[in-house]
Amino acid sequence: MDNNDYIFYKAMEEASKVLGADPAYFGEEGSAEVERQLKKLGRGLDDIRKKG
Known part of the structure; x- marks a missing residue:
């Protein structure tokens, strides 16, 4: 998993909590x-x- 994927999934997780x-x-x-x-x-x- 690249850094952008990690950041996106973390944002999704936090948004789900909210x-x-x-x-x-x-x-x-x-x-x-x-x-x-x-x-x-x-x-x-x-x-x-932007990937890359």
């Missing part, structure tokens, strides 16, 4: 929470999308 369920169930609200968690980890969604 929302009480998988962020995918919350649509745009879930995506926004994942993005907030990524920012807390010092990354943005664009950083994660």
